[in-house]
Each structure stands twice: as C-alpha cells, then as structure tokens.
Amino acid sequence: MHNFAAFFLYAFVACNLYGLGKSQSQDDTGSVYILKDDPSRELQPLPNSIQFLQKQLKLQITTQKTTLAILDTMQKNTQEKLEAIQREVLKSLDQIRGETNERLIQIQNQQADIQMSIKALMERRQAETAPPKVVIIPPGFEKIGSRYFYIEEEVSKNWTDAQLFCREKGAYLAAIQDQKEFKDVTLKLQKDNRYWLGINDIENEGIYISDASGNVAPFLKWGLGDPDSMEKNEDCIGVVAGVAYSAMVDWPCKLEFHVICSLDNTV
Ligand SMILES: [Ca+2]
Ligand SMILES: [Ca+2]
Structure with missing residues (x-):
C-alpha cells in the first residue's frame, strides 16, 4: 500500500514538470x-x-x-x-x-x-x-390749625435775633405750609404790625428757603410789588398784617419786627 502511494506521487510530479516545460517559451523577447x-x-x-x-x-x-x-x-x-x-x-x-x-x-x-x-x-x-x-407745649404757644405757634407782639428783633429768639424757646422761626394756615395765623396778628417769618433768599436770590426745614418754602403769598429785593438788600421775608388782607414782604434782614415761631420744623 505504501509503495503504491509513493508511485502515484512520483507520477504526479513528473506530469507537472512536463507541463511546465511546455509552457516555457523559446521566444527571445522574453x-x-x-x-x-x-x-x-x-x-x-x-x-x-x-x-x-x-x-x-x-x-x-x-x-x-x-x-x-x-x-x-x-x-x-x-x-x-x-x-x-x-x-x-x-x-x-x-x-x-x-x-x-x-x-x-x-x-x-x-x-x-x-x-x-x-x-x-x-x-x-x-x-x-x-x-x-x-408733646410738651412750651408756655405761650397755641395751636393754630394743625400746628403750634408763638406770636411775639411785645418786642421787635432783626431777622437773625428773631431766629435765635425762637430757637431759645425750642422752636423755629416759622414758615407757612399753605393758604389755610396763612389765613389762620394772620387772623391772630395785630393789624398793621410786621412780623418776621423763617423764610429767606440769602443764599440764592429768588430761591426762598424755609429756615426750619432747610427746604424750599412751600407757601408764599406776596403783597403788591413784592418781592422786589430793593437795592439788592432784601433777603428776609416777613408778613404785614392788613385789615383787608395780609401779605408777605421781602425786607432788609437788619430791620426789627415782631416774631412768629413754630414749634415743629416740618414746614
Ligand atoms: Ca432778595
Ligand atoms: Ca421788598
């Protein structure tokens, strides 16, 4: 059996070698x-x-x-x-x-x-x-409208001394809050008397400041011809009590008038 297989292998190799030889060319071109x-x-x-x-x-x-x-x-x-x-x-x-x-x-x-x-x-x-x-009301103050005021009728002072006068009472030189308060206060005044209010335009001409609050005064009621700041020397504001009506006036601060104080500084 072994010998037969070996023979078959040799025959197969021989056939292939023969075929290869046939496929090789003798052509010179390669x-x-x-x-x-x-x-x-x-x-x-x-x-x-x-x-x-x-x-x-x-x-x-x-x-x-x-x-x-x-x-x-x-x-x-x-x-x-x-x-x-x-x-x-x-x-x-x-x-x-x-x-x-x-x-x-x-x-x-x-x-x-x-x-x-x-x-x-x-x-x-x-x-x-x-x-x-x-609220302790100092002597001499009275309620006029919604606030307390002190009206000085006996003595007269210049504006700066009037300011000091009110402060010594624990109060302020008064400004007025509206028409009603102005009417109520001026009804208490002696006719033809003049009073200082806590309003001035010392710092800026024509800008009227409340001395109590430091703000622009909320209410002004000028008399005929005022404010005229005559000779550029009228920077303090007061009120003149008239028979028919009362009005605000600008005067020289050195003049001496009566005084109106307010207990509070809200206006
Ligand atoms: Ca003035
Ligand atoms: Ca004047």
Missing part, C-alpha cells in the same frame, strides 16, 4: 505566455508589466489626489459649518447673558421694592403700636 483554456489557440503575450504597473500606480495616485481633494472640500465645509455654529452659539450666549442681566436687574428692583414695602409696613406697625408721643 515575453511571458500563459496557457489558454482552449488548446487550439496560441499563447497570448500579457501587457508590459512595468507599463501596466505604472498605469495602475498613476491611477492610484489620481484616485488618491481626487480623494484628498474631496476630503479637503469636506474638511473646509465642515470647518465653515463649525464656525457658523460657533458664531450662532456665541450670539445665543450673548443674548442669554443680556436677558439674564436684564432679568437680574428686574429681580433686584423687585427685591428693593419689596424691602421698602416691608420697611414701610413695619414702620406703620410700630407707629400704630407705639404709645402716643407726649
């Missing part, structure tokens, strides 16, 4: 031939190997270049899209930041309003629950 399926046809030469390989290589290079160009275009398009997305994102962020800041300011303002409301509410609550304030 071209390679292949054995066609149809034995009646002669062996055909292959294209030149190097030319074929060069063509294949060129084709591959061209293909690679085309691929690279496509990739470059894709990369460029992708980059442009990324940049566009980045711009959109930054724009959105700016918008969100702006809206957030605006909303934050609104919230802060609302918080401030709420805090002010709470403070006002607490103050009102305290005022409601606090014991009534005991």
